Amino acid sequence: MNLISLDIRVLRSLLAVIEAGSITEAARRLGRTQPAITLQLQRLEDVIGKALFTHEGRRMALTPNGETVVTYARSILRLHDELLARMLSPDIQGDVVLGTPDLYAAFVLPEILAIFRKAFPHIKVELRCALSTPLVEMVQNRKIDIALVTRMNDFTGGQVVRREQLIWMTGQNSEAHLEDPVPLALLPPGNIYRDHAIECLERAGRRWRIACESESVGGLQAAAFSGMALTVLGRSALTPGMKELMPDQGFPALPKVDLLLYKSQGPTSHAAHALHDYLAHYLGLDQPD
The missing domain is CATH 3.40.190.10 (Periplasmic binding protein-like II)
Structure with missing residues:
Protein backbone atom coordinates (compact mmCIF):
# COMPACT_ATOMS: atom_id res chain seq x y z
CA MET A 1 0.00 0.00 0.00
CA ASN A 2 1.33 3.45 -0.91
CA LEU A 3 1.33 5.68 2.15
CA ILE A 4 0.54 9.36 1.80
CA SER A 5 1.62 12.22 4.04
CA LEU A 6 -0.37 15.20 5.24
CA ASP A 7 1.30 18.58 5.54
CA ILE A 8 0.95 20.06 9.03
CA ARG A 9 0.65 23.53 7.49
CA VAL A 10 -2.32 22.41 5.41
CA LEU A 11 -4.08 20.96 8.45
CA ARG A 12 -3.49 24.23 10.30
CA SER A 13 -5.00 26.16 7.41
CA LEU A 14 -8.01 23.84 7.41
CA LEU A 15 -8.68 24.49 11.10
CA ALA A 16 -8.17 28.22 10.58
CA VAL A 17 -10.91 28.20 7.93
CA ILE A 18 -13.26 26.31 10.27
CA GLU A 19 -12.54 28.64 13.16
CA ALA A 20 -12.75 31.85 11.10
CA GLY A 21 -15.81 30.78 9.13
CA SER A 22 -14.38 31.77 5.75
CA ILE A 23 -11.26 31.43 3.62
CA THR A 24 -10.90 35.21 3.45
CA GLU A 25 -10.80 35.65 7.23
CA ALA A 26 -8.55 32.62 7.68
CA ALA A 27 -6.09 34.06 5.16
CA ARG A 28 -6.07 37.37 7.03
CA ARG A 29 -5.36 35.67 10.36
CA LEU A 30 -2.59 33.50 8.91
CA GLY A 31 -1.01 36.27 6.89
CA ARG A 32 -1.53 34.36 3.65
CA THR A 33 -3.40 35.12 0.44
CA GLN A 34 -6.88 33.75 -0.18
CA PRO A 35 -5.81 31.82 -3.33
CA ALA A 36 -2.99 30.18 -1.35
CA ILE A 37 -5.42 28.89 1.31
CA THR A 38 -7.86 27.74 -1.36
CA LEU A 39 -5.09 25.82 -3.14
CA GLN A 40 -4.07 24.14 0.13
CA LEU A 41 -7.63 22.93 0.72
CA GLN A 42 -7.88 21.66 -2.85
CA ARG A 43 -4.61 19.74 -2.47
CA LEU A 44 -5.84 18.25 0.80
CA GLU A 45 -9.01 17.03 -0.91
CA ASP A 46 -6.90 15.59 -3.75
CA VAL A 47 -4.63 13.73 -1.31
CA ILE A 48 -7.53 12.34 0.71
CA GLY A 49 -9.70 11.69 -2.33
CA LYS A 50 -12.81 13.03 -0.61
CA ALA A 51 -14.71 16.32 -0.70
CA LEU A 52 -14.35 18.20 2.58
CA PHE A 53 -16.80 21.04 1.96
CA THR A 54 -20.14 21.71 0.38
CA HIS A 55 -21.06 25.23 -0.67
CA GLU A 56 -24.40 26.60 0.51
CA GLY A 57 -24.47 29.99 -1.16
CA ARG A 58 -21.46 31.83 0.26
CA ARG A 59 -21.30 29.55 3.29
CA MET A 60 -18.93 26.58 3.38
CA ALA A 61 -20.23 23.58 5.29
CA LEU A 62 -18.27 20.46 6.19
CA THR A 63 -19.21 17.16 4.60
CA PRO A 64 -19.26 14.07 6.87
CA ASN A 65 -15.77 13.25 5.57
CA GLY A 66 -14.72 16.83 6.28
CA GLU A 67 -15.91 16.54 9.88
CA THR A 68 -13.85 13.37 10.28
CA VAL A 69 -10.74 15.06 8.89
CA VAL A 70 -11.21 18.09 11.18
CA THR A 71 -11.51 15.84 14.23
CA TYR A 72 -8.26 14.06 13.38
CA ALA A 73 -6.55 17.32 12.40
CA ARG A 74 -7.19 18.76 15.85
CA SER A 75 -5.66 15.70 17.50
CA ILE A 76 -2.67 15.65 15.14
CA LEU A 77 -1.90 19.33 15.66
CA ARG A 78 -2.31 19.01 19.42
CA LEU A 79 0.27 16.23 19.59
CA HIS A 80 2.54 17.98 17.06
CA ASP A 81 2.58 21.23 19.04
CA GLU A 82 2.92 19.43 22.37
CA LEU A 83 6.01 17.61 21.07
CA LEU A 84 7.61 20.82 19.79
CA ALA A 85 6.86 22.65 23.03
CA ARG A 86 8.35 19.80 25.05
CA MET A 87 11.49 19.51 22.94
CA LEU A 88 12.17 23.12 21.93
CA SER A 89 11.01 25.16 24.93
CA PRO A 90 13.56 26.04 27.56
CA ASP A 91 13.24 24.20 30.85
CA ILE A 92 10.95 26.85 32.30
CA GLN A 93 10.22 26.82 36.01
CA GLU A 164 -19.25 29.37 23.72
CA GLN A 165 -22.81 28.56 22.64
CA LEU A 166 -25.33 29.13 25.42
CA ILE A 167 -28.16 26.62 25.73
CA TRP A 168 -31.18 25.95 27.93
CA MET A 169 -30.80 22.77 29.95
CA THR A 170 -32.47 20.85 32.73
CA GLY A 171 -32.43 17.37 34.26
CA GLN A 172 -33.16 14.45 31.95
CA ASN A 173 -36.36 13.59 33.84
CA SER A 174 -37.26 17.13 34.85
CA GLU A 175 -40.56 18.74 33.88
CA ALA A 176 -39.60 22.18 35.19
CA HIS A 177 -39.70 23.56 31.63
CA LEU A 178 -43.45 22.86 31.53
CA GLU A 179 -44.21 25.06 34.52
CA ASP A 180 -45.66 28.57 34.32
CA PRO A 181 -43.91 30.73 35.33
CA VAL A 182 -40.69 29.02 34.29
CA PRO A 183 -38.42 28.29 37.31
CA LEU A 184 -34.87 29.42 36.61
CA ALA A 185 -31.51 28.60 38.19
CA LEU A 186 -29.19 31.50 37.34
CA LEU A 187 -25.95 33.22 38.24
CA PRO A 188 -26.22 36.47 40.26
CA PRO A 189 -27.31 39.79 38.68
CA GLY A 190 -24.72 41.37 36.41
CA ASN A 191 -23.83 38.11 34.67
CA ILE A 192 -24.41 37.94 30.93
CA TYR A 193 -25.67 34.33 31.06
CA ARG A 194 -28.47 35.55 33.33
CA ASP A 195 -29.18 38.60 31.17
CA HIS A 196 -29.53 36.54 27.99
CA ALA A 197 -31.84 34.00 29.67
CA ILE A 198 -34.24 36.61 30.99
CA GLU A 199 -34.20 38.71 27.81
CA CYS A 200 -34.99 35.67 25.63
CA LEU A 201 -37.91 34.60 27.80
CA GLU A 202 -39.37 38.09 27.96
CA ARG A 203 -39.11 38.52 24.19
CA ALA A 204 -40.99 35.24 23.80
CA GLY A 205 -43.67 36.38 26.24
CA ARG A 206 -42.82 33.68 28.79
CA ARG A 207 -43.24 34.32 32.49
CA TRP A 208 -40.35 33.33 34.76
CA ARG A 209 -39.24 33.23 38.38
CA ILE A 210 -35.92 32.70 40.14
CA ALA A 211 -35.89 29.28 41.82
CA CYS A 212 -32.14 29.19 42.49
CA GLU A 213 -29.39 31.80 42.44
CA SER A 214 -25.81 30.57 42.76
CA GLU A 215 -22.31 31.85 42.07
CA SER A 216 -21.29 28.24 41.43
CA VAL A 217 -22.17 26.17 38.39
CA GLY A 218 -22.53 23.24 40.79
CA GLY A 219 -25.47 24.95 42.46
CA LEU A 220 -27.15 25.60 39.11
CA GLN A 221 -26.63 22.00 38.03
CA ALA A 222 -28.01 20.68 41.32
CA ALA A 223 -31.21 22.70 40.83
CA ALA A 224 -31.53 21.43 37.25
CA PHE A 225 -30.75 17.79 38.08
CA SER A 226 -33.30 17.79 40.90
CA GLY A 227 -36.07 19.09 38.64
CA MET A 228 -36.36 22.36 40.59
CA ALA A 229 -35.48 24.56 37.63
CA LEU A 230 -33.85 24.92 34.25
CA THR A 231 -30.67 26.86 33.67
CA VAL A 232 -28.56 28.48 30.97
CA LEU A 233 -24.95 27.37 30.59
CA GLY A 234 -22.43 26.81 27.80
CA ARG A 235 -22.96 23.70 25.72
CA SER A 236 -19.68 22.29 27.07
CA ALA A 237 -21.47 21.87 30.43
CA LEU A 238 -24.19 19.58 29.02
CA THR A 239 -23.40 16.39 30.92
CA PRO A 240 -25.08 12.97 31.04
CA GLY A 241 -28.33 13.25 32.97
CA MET A 242 -29.07 16.67 31.48
CA LYS A 243 -31.12 17.54 28.39
CA GLU A 244 -31.09 20.55 26.09
CA LEU A 245 -34.34 22.46 25.58
CA MET A 246 -35.11 23.56 22.02
CA PRO A 247 -37.01 26.46 20.39
CA ASP A 248 -39.94 24.19 19.50
CA GLN A 249 -40.36 23.61 23.24
CA GLY A 250 -40.80 27.32 23.82
CA PHE A 251 -37.19 28.27 24.59
CA PRO A 252 -35.69 30.66 22.02
CA ALA A 253 -32.18 30.09 20.70
CA LEU A 254 -29.55 31.80 22.83
CA PRO A 255 -26.47 33.63 21.50
CA LYS A 256 -22.83 32.72 21.80
CA VAL A 257 -20.61 34.48 24.33
Whole structure:
Protein backbone atom coordinates (compact mmCIF):
# COMPACT_ATOMS: atom_id res chain seq x y z
CA MET A 1 0.00 0.00 0.00
CA ASN A 2 1.33 3.45 -0.91
CA LEU A 3 1.33 5.68 2.15
CA ILE A 4 0.54 9.36 1.80
CA SER A 5 1.62 12.22 4.04
CA LEU A 6 -0.37 15.20 5.24
CA ASP A 7 1.30 18.58 5.54
CA ILE A 8 0.95 20.06 9.03
CA ARG A 9 0.65 23.53 7.49
CA VAL A 10 -2.32 22.41 5.41
CA LEU A 11 -4.08 20.96 8.45
CA ARG A 12 -3.49 24.23 10.30
CA SER A 13 -5.00 26.16 7.41
CA LEU A 14 -8.01 23.84 7.41
CA LEU A 15 -8.68 24.49 11.10
CA ALA A 16 -8.17 28.22 10.58
CA VAL A 17 -10.91 28.20 7.93
CA ILE A 18 -13.26 26.31 10.27
CA GLU A 19 -12.54 28.64 13.16
CA ALA A 20 -12.75 31.85 11.10
CA GLY A 21 -15.81 30.78 9.13
CA SER A 22 -14.38 31.77 5.75
CA ILE A 23 -11.26 31.43 3.62
CA THR A 24 -10.90 35.21 3.45
CA GLU A 25 -10.80 35.65 7.23
CA ALA A 26 -8.55 32.62 7.68
CA ALA A 27 -6.09 34.06 5.16
CA ARG A 28 -6.07 37.37 7.03
CA ARG A 29 -5.36 35.67 10.36
CA LEU A 30 -2.59 33.50 8.91
CA GLY A 31 -1.01 36.27 6.89
CA ARG A 32 -1.53 34.36 3.65
CA THR A 33 -3.40 35.12 0.44
CA GLN A 34 -6.88 33.75 -0.18
CA PRO A 35 -5.81 31.82 -3.33
CA ALA A 36 -2.99 30.18 -1.35
CA ILE A 37 -5.42 28.89 1.31
CA THR A 38 -7.86 27.74 -1.36
CA LEU A 39 -5.09 25.82 -3.14
CA GLN A 40 -4.07 24.14 0.13
CA LEU A 41 -7.63 22.93 0.72
CA GLN A 42 -7.88 21.66 -2.85
CA ARG A 43 -4.61 19.74 -2.47
CA LEU A 44 -5.84 18.25 0.80
CA GLU A 45 -9.01 17.03 -0.91
CA ASP A 46 -6.90 15.59 -3.75
CA VAL A 47 -4.63 13.73 -1.31
CA ILE A 48 -7.53 12.34 0.71
CA GLY A 49 -9.70 11.69 -2.33
CA LYS A 50 -12.81 13.03 -0.61
CA ALA A 51 -14.71 16.32 -0.70
CA LEU A 52 -14.35 18.20 2.58
CA PHE A 53 -16.80 21.04 1.96
CA THR A 54 -20.14 21.71 0.38
CA HIS A 55 -21.06 25.23 -0.67
CA GLU A 56 -24.40 26.60 0.51
CA GLY A 57 -24.47 29.99 -1.16
CA ARG A 58 -21.46 31.83 0.26
CA ARG A 59 -21.30 29.55 3.29
CA MET A 60 -18.93 26.58 3.38
CA ALA A 61 -20.23 23.58 5.29
CA LEU A 62 -18.27 20.46 6.19
CA THR A 63 -19.21 17.16 4.60
CA PRO A 64 -19.26 14.07 6.87
CA ASN A 65 -15.77 13.25 5.57
CA GLY A 66 -14.72 16.83 6.28
CA GLU A 67 -15.91 16.54 9.88
CA THR A 68 -13.85 13.37 10.28
CA VAL A 69 -10.74 15.06 8.89
CA VAL A 70 -11.21 18.09 11.18
CA THR A 71 -11.51 15.84 14.23
CA TYR A 72 -8.26 14.06 13.38
CA ALA A 73 -6.55 17.32 12.40
CA ARG A 74 -7.19 18.76 15.85
CA SER A 75 -5.66 15.70 17.50
CA ILE A 76 -2.67 15.65 15.14
CA LEU A 77 -1.90 19.33 15.66
CA ARG A 78 -2.31 19.01 19.42
CA LEU A 79 0.27 16.23 19.59
CA HIS A 80 2.54 17.98 17.06
CA ASP A 81 2.58 21.23 19.04
CA GLU A 82 2.92 19.43 22.37
CA LEU A 83 6.01 17.61 21.07
CA LEU A 84 7.61 20.82 19.79
CA ALA A 85 6.86 22.65 23.03
CA ARG A 86 8.35 19.80 25.05
CA MET A 87 11.49 19.51 22.94
CA LEU A 88 12.17 23.12 21.93
CA SER A 89 11.01 25.16 24.93
CA PRO A 90 13.56 26.04 27.56
CA ASP A 91 13.24 24.20 30.85
CA ILE A 92 10.95 26.85 32.30
CA GLN A 93 10.22 26.82 36.01
CA GLY A 94 7.95 28.96 38.15
CA ASP A 95 4.51 29.47 39.61
CA VAL A 96 1.46 30.86 37.77
CA VAL A 97 -1.92 31.87 39.18
CA LEU A 98 -4.79 31.31 36.73
CA GLY A 99 -8.26 32.65 37.50
CA THR A 100 -11.44 31.42 35.82
CA PRO A 101 -15.12 30.75 36.61
CA ASP A 102 -15.75 27.22 37.83
CA LEU A 103 -17.73 26.48 34.66
CA TYR A 104 -14.57 26.72 32.56
CA ALA A 105 -12.40 25.11 35.23
CA ALA A 106 -14.63 22.04 35.12
CA PHE A 107 -15.61 21.74 31.45
CA VAL A 108 -13.12 23.67 29.28
CA LEU A 109 -9.67 23.64 30.88
CA PRO A 110 -8.91 20.15 32.25
CA GLU A 111 -7.60 18.60 29.02
CA ILE A 112 -5.61 21.71 28.07
CA LEU A 113 -4.01 22.00 31.51
CA ALA A 114 -3.14 18.30 31.41
CA ILE A 115 -1.31 18.84 28.10
CA PHE A 116 0.44 21.91 29.53
CA ARG A 117 1.70 19.95 32.55
CA LYS A 118 3.26 17.36 30.25
CA ALA A 119 4.98 20.04 28.15
CA PHE A 120 6.10 22.14 31.13
CA PRO A 121 6.47 19.78 34.09
CA HIS A 122 8.34 22.34 36.21
CA ILE A 123 5.64 25.03 36.09
CA LYS A 124 3.17 24.97 38.99
CA VAL A 125 -0.29 26.29 38.14
CA GLU A 126 -2.54 27.56 40.93
CA LEU A 127 -6.20 27.71 39.89
CA ARG A 128 -8.57 30.27 41.46
CA CYS A 129 -12.27 30.08 40.67
CA ALA A 130 -14.47 33.19 40.85
CA LEU A 131 -16.95 35.13 38.74
CA SER A 132 -15.68 36.95 35.67
CA THR A 133 -16.01 40.55 36.90
CA PRO A 134 -13.85 40.19 40.03
CA LEU A 135 -11.33 38.10 38.08
CA VAL A 136 -10.79 40.91 35.55
CA GLU A 137 -10.19 43.31 38.44
CA MET A 138 -7.74 40.85 40.00
CA VAL A 139 -5.69 40.43 36.84
CA GLN A 140 -5.66 44.19 36.24
CA ASN A 141 -4.45 44.71 39.82
CA ARG A 142 -1.83 41.97 39.31
CA LYS A 143 -3.28 39.77 42.06
CA ILE A 144 -3.38 36.91 39.56
CA ASP A 145 -1.27 36.33 36.45
CA ILE A 146 -3.87 35.19 33.91
CA ALA A 147 -7.67 35.21 33.71
CA LEU A 148 -10.00 33.31 31.38
CA VAL A 149 -13.44 34.90 31.67
CA THR A 150 -16.76 35.51 29.95
CA ARG A 151 -17.00 38.87 28.22
CA MET A 152 -19.44 41.15 30.05
CA ASN A 153 -20.90 44.28 28.48
CA ASP A 154 -18.50 46.67 30.26
CA PHE A 155 -15.28 44.67 29.74
CA THR A 156 -12.40 46.21 27.79
CA GLY A 157 -9.21 44.56 26.61
CA GLY A 158 -8.54 40.86 26.66
CA GLN A 159 -8.08 38.49 23.74
CA VAL A 160 -11.07 36.61 22.32
CA VAL A 161 -9.91 32.99 22.31
CA ARG A 162 -13.18 31.08 21.99
CA ARG A 163 -16.93 31.45 21.55
CA GLU A 164 -19.25 29.37 23.72
CA GLN A 165 -22.81 28.56 22.64
CA LEU A 166 -25.33 29.13 25.42
CA ILE A 167 -28.16 26.62 25.73
CA TRP A 168 -31.18 25.95 27.93
CA MET A 169 -30.80 22.77 29.95
CA THR A 170 -32.47 20.85 32.73
CA GLY A 171 -32.43 17.37 34.26
CA GLN A 172 -33.16 14.45 31.95
CA ASN A 173 -36.36 13.59 33.84
CA SER A 174 -37.26 17.13 34.85
CA GLU A 175 -40.56 18.74 33.88
CA ALA A 176 -39.60 22.18 35.19
CA HIS A 177 -39.70 23.56 31.63
CA LEU A 178 -43.45 22.86 31.53
CA GLU A 179 -44.21 25.06 34.52
CA ASP A 180 -45.66 28.57 34.32
CA PRO A 181 -43.91 30.73 35.33
CA VAL A 182 -40.69 29.02 34.29
CA PRO A 183 -38.42 28.29 37.31
CA LEU A 184 -34.87 29.42 36.61
CA ALA A 185 -31.51 28.60 38.19
CA LEU A 186 -29.19 31.50 37.34
CA LEU A 187 -25.95 33.22 38.24
CA PRO A 188 -26.22 36.47 40.26
CA PRO A 189 -27.31 39.79 38.68
CA GLY A 190 -24.72 41.37 36.41
CA ASN A 191 -23.83 38.11 34.67
CA ILE A 192 -24.41 37.94 30.93
CA TYR A 193 -25.67 34.33 31.06
CA ARG A 194 -28.47 35.55 33.33
CA ASP A 195 -29.18 38.60 31.17
CA HIS A 196 -29.53 36.54 27.99
CA ALA A 197 -31.84 34.00 29.67
CA ILE A 198 -34.24 36.61 30.99
CA GLU A 199 -34.20 38.71 27.81
CA CYS A 200 -34.99 35.67 25.63
CA LEU A 201 -37.91 34.60 27.80
CA GLU A 202 -39.37 38.09 27.96
CA ARG A 203 -39.11 38.52 24.19
CA ALA A 204 -40.99 35.24 23.80
CA GLY A 205 -43.67 36.38 26.24
CA ARG A 206 -42.82 33.68 28.79
CA ARG A 207 -43.24 34.32 32.49
CA TRP A 208 -40.35 33.33 34.76
CA ARG A 209 -39.24 33.23 38.38
CA ILE A 210 -35.92 32.70 40.14
CA ALA A 211 -35.89 29.28 41.82
CA CYS A 212 -32.14 29.19 42.49
CA GLU A 213 -29.39 31.80 42.44
CA SER A 214 -25.81 30.57 42.76
CA GLU A 215 -22.31 31.85 42.07
CA SER A 216 -21.29 28.24 41.43
CA VAL A 217 -22.17 26.17 38.39
CA GLY A 218 -22.53 23.24 40.79
CA GLY A 219 -25.47 24.95 42.46
CA LEU A 220 -27.15 25.60 39.11
CA GLN A 221 -26.63 22.00 38.03
CA ALA A 222 -28.01 20.68 41.32
CA ALA A 223 -31.21 22.70 40.83
CA ALA A 224 -31.53 21.43 37.25
CA PHE A 225 -30.75 17.79 38.08
CA SER A 226 -33.30 17.79 40.90
CA GLY A 227 -36.07 19.09 38.64
CA MET A 228 -36.36 22.36 40.59
CA ALA A 229 -35.48 24.56 37.63
CA LEU A 230 -33.85 24.92 34.25
CA THR A 231 -30.67 26.86 33.67
CA VAL A 232 -28.56 28.48 30.97
CA LEU A 233 -24.95 27.37 30.59
CA GLY A 234 -22.43 26.81 27.80
CA ARG A 235 -22.96 23.70 25.72
CA SER A 236 -19.68 22.29 27.07
CA ALA A 237 -21.47 21.87 30.43
CA LEU A 238 -24.19 19.58 29.02
CA THR A 239 -23.40 16.39 30.92
CA PRO A 240 -25.08 12.97 31.04
CA GLY A 241 -28.33 13.25 32.97
CA MET A 242 -29.07 16.67 31.48
CA LYS A 243 -31.12 17.54 28.39
CA GLU A 244 -31.09 20.55 26.09
CA LEU A 245 -34.34 22.46 25.58
CA MET A 246 -35.11 23.56 22.02
CA PRO A 247 -37.01 26.46 20.39
CA ASP A 248 -39.94 24.19 19.50
CA GLN A 249 -40.36 23.61 23.24
CA GLY A 250 -40.80 27.32 23.82
CA PHE A 251 -37.19 28.27 24.59
CA PRO A 252 -35.69 30.66 22.02
CA ALA A 253 -32.18 30.09 20.70
CA LEU A 254 -29.55 31.80 22.83
CA PRO A 255 -26.47 33.63 21.50
CA LYS A 256 -22.83 32.72 21.80
CA VAL A 257 -20.61 34.48 24.33
CA ASP A 258 -16.96 35.43 23.99
CA LEU A 259 -14.30 33.94 26.23
CA LEU A 260 -11.59 36.50 26.93
CA LEU A 261 -8.02 35.76 27.98
CA TYR A 262 -6.25 38.41 30.06
CA LYS A 263 -2.63 38.57 31.13
CA SER A 264 -1.39 40.82 33.92
CA GLN A 265 0.22 43.99 32.61
CA GLY A 266 3.82 44.81 33.43
CA PRO A 267 6.68 42.35 33.98
CA THR A 268 5.49 38.76 33.95
CA SER A 269 7.40 35.51 34.39
CA HIS A 270 8.40 33.14 31.62
CA ALA A 271 6.03 30.64 33.22
CA ALA A 272 3.09 33.06 32.88
CA HIS A 273 3.99 33.78 29.25
CA ALA A 274 4.13 30.05 28.51
CA LEU A 275 0.71 29.33 30.05
CA HIS A 276 -0.90 32.35 28.39
CA ASP A 277 0.37 31.34 24.94
CA TYR A 278 -0.69 27.72 25.50
CA LEU A 279 -4.21 28.70 26.50
CA ALA A 280 -4.55 31.10 23.58
CA HIS A 281 -3.49 28.40 21.14
CA TYR A 282 -5.42 25.41 22.47
CA LEU A 283 -8.65 27.21 23.26
CA GLY A 284 -8.79 28.29 19.63
CA LEU A 285 -7.73 24.85 18.37
CA ASP A 286 -10.48 23.15 20.38
CA GLN A 287 -13.17 25.61 19.27
CA PRO A 288 -16.42 23.70 18.77
CA ASP A 289 -17.96 24.02 15.31
